[in-house]
Amino acid sequence: MTPSTSRRCGAIAAVTSGVLLLSACGAGDGKASLRDQLPEAIRKAGVIRVGASFTAAPMIFRNPQGQPDGLDPDLAAALEKVLDVRFEFQDVGPFANVLPGLLDKKYDIGMSGITDTREREQGVDKNNKQVNDGVDFVDYFMAGFGMAVAKGNPEKISKLDDLCGKSLVVKKGTIHEDLATRQQKACEHLGKPLRILPANADVEAVADLHGGQVDAYLTDYPKALYNVQTVDGGQAFDIAGPQFQPRPYGIAVRKGDSVLRDVLTKAMNSLVRDSTYAGILEKRQLTAGAIQNSVVNGSS
Known part of the structure; x- marks a missing residue:
């Protein structure tokens, strides 16, 4: 498959009636080209390590068999097919551990029903004091x-x-x-x-x-x-x-991992375009939170 020609595009996000409205971006990326764009370490390992707190049904929880279940694992399984790598979930315990573990490089991304906020993007606390480097978010859902x-x-x-x-x-x-x-x-x-x-x-x-x-x-x-x-x-x-107060949920990525962040954004948009995304939300009865397109840091 011939890799798609990359195109420069802007994205404008707005919240209207609980829906994230975004400009189209990154169309035409095929499976092979997206895998080739992943960071070398991830391509070699064939795995994206995911930090999550299995305490947030219906986003992520353990099913009766003890396996990760919910919207986030469903989307990860769909992203596996697009990127041709495996998503490996790690249960980090309480939700408060998810972003610190990501910043400590215990895994590659955080995917745990995480609300994208300015404070988390910029790494500041509620008093606007700098507490860490912040993270980027690949937004994929809206929830109040x-x-x-x-x-x-x-x-x-x-x-x-x-x-x-x-x-x-x-x-x-x-x-x-x-x-x-x-x-x-x-x-x-x-x-x-x-x-x-x-x-x-x-x-x-x-x-x-x-x-x-x-x-x-x-x-x-x-x-x-x-x-x-x-x-x-x-x-x-x-x-x-x-x-x-609806806000976007996002996949959290370290600021220095912009290559991974951008590939994940393209992959998520491919799921939105081919209706895979809509089918997953319908299965989970979460269609009210659907986005029209994925962007980075849509809360900013």
Whole structure:
């Protein structure tokens, strides 16, 4: 197969009704040409090592056989066929370990339902202090925040301000924890303190909500919806209000690995163009988060 002629193109990202709208880029890349464009070390190994926290259903979790399952492994399996290399998932434990492990070069990419944020791209904390080199993201999905509450929503929670005077569980090291901390300060000004309970994994957060230790669980909307639909056959929880503040999910890549980043972007776009991507999202009932095209750092 003759390698495609590379073309220069720009990409503009905008969020409209929860959909990432992007300009077309990188069309015409065939399987052989994309594999040839991978970094030499990856071509020789035939493997892309993936760091993930298996605590984020429906994005990634362990199935009853103990194997990685979810949207991210489905997309990785499709990318394997496009790039002709194997994607090898490593469970890094709590989500807070994913990006530090990537920066420490324990694996090649992070793929764990990771929200692409300016802070993560630039390597700064919530106070804008530099804490690391930052990462690049190959964006592939859109998701907002969502809250799961007890069935019937007894506390009548539908928005963040309704959390004042109540209790909330969030996973450590996530943007949900940051959002909850900001809301906690707002509640303090109102004289109605918000109690935040941090958890290491989704299963812990769900158990806290199910056991009545908290009034709500704040997470990404697809994860909240998954728990609402599956725990106790859908009889334990409800969704509190609509999805809000949609942002892109991305495959995290170290800043110095721009070659790998760009090949992954082309490969993801090939899945979007040939409808493989749409089929995977439909299988997982996640079509509401579909993007029209993949870009790098779409949150910027």
